[in-house]
Amino acid sequence: MTHKGKLGSGASAPPFSFSEVKAITSDKFCKIYSRKEIVKTLDSSKTLFSYEFNEHYHSTKDGAFSESLYKHIIPAFKYQQDKKTIRILDICYGLGYNTLATLYYIEKNNLDIRVEIISPEFDLELINSLKDFDYPKEFDKFKDIIISLSETQKYQDDKYKIEILIGDARDSIPKLKEKFDIVYQDAFSPQNNPTLWTREFFRDIKNIIKDDGVVTTYSISLATRLALYENGFNLFLYEDKHIRSSTIASPKLLNDIELVDMPHKIKINPNAKSLRD
Secondary structure: OOOOOOOOOOOOOOOOOOEEEEEEHHHOEEEEEEOEEEEEOOOOOEEEEEOOOOEEOOOOOOOHHHHHHHHHHHHHHHOOOOOOEEEEEEEOOOOOHHHHHHHHHHHHOOOOOEEEEEEEEOOHHHHHHHHHOOOOHHHHHHHHHHHHHHHHOEEEOOOEEEEEEEOOHHHHHHHOOOOEEEEEEOOOOOOOOHHHOOHHHHHHHHHHEEEEEEEEEOOOOHHHHHHHHOOOOEEEEEEEOOEEEEEEEEOOOOOOOEEOOHHHHHHHOOOOOOOOO
């Protein structure tokens, strides 16, 4: 699930809402059925507006497809391009743009790699509906993958292995054993979904990312950067002409990208704090 624009961010929201919350005790989480509205973004790709989180799943200004490709996939693969096998944690699946844009990027650039993608997502109803979603033409060749993920939450062939973990990401992520090369941190915003942006949450991410791994996120807020920094991540400002500025984090120092001077930011913002559980 990606985030982002609230009301007034570039697309008007419908005039009414409806939501139903149903507790599913056997699965130990609450599944939320929410009214969602289809919204066309600036690059003509479509996203949804969630009334439950009062946000669009993607930036309507950057565009759903463009945001995934230029804010997550391209910068992440820049620092992992020499690997033959890449493990990706996509937080959260939502409409699947990050996962599908990853496949698009690999196929377009004829990359000889094998990719495993794990993606937590709480909204099974949404996942089941995605086989009928109006994706951009760039995803046409992945229709069989989209259907398999929608119906079974799994897909595997000789090159790709993808699994959607239905449930709360705070429960599923600590249970993951193998470490990841890339983390797409693309949950709904810290304002509306704070539990996926806390210092404790990023501690779980630090535990499962490789020493040379990268985290990509749209958030440039000091609270988010502090939560990452306090867990030993280096922070970098990522800029691309196609999208607004974003953040890359890594346990290692990266080349050819601006390092965020966190000691200075802390000094001039002495009252700033990371989000906490």
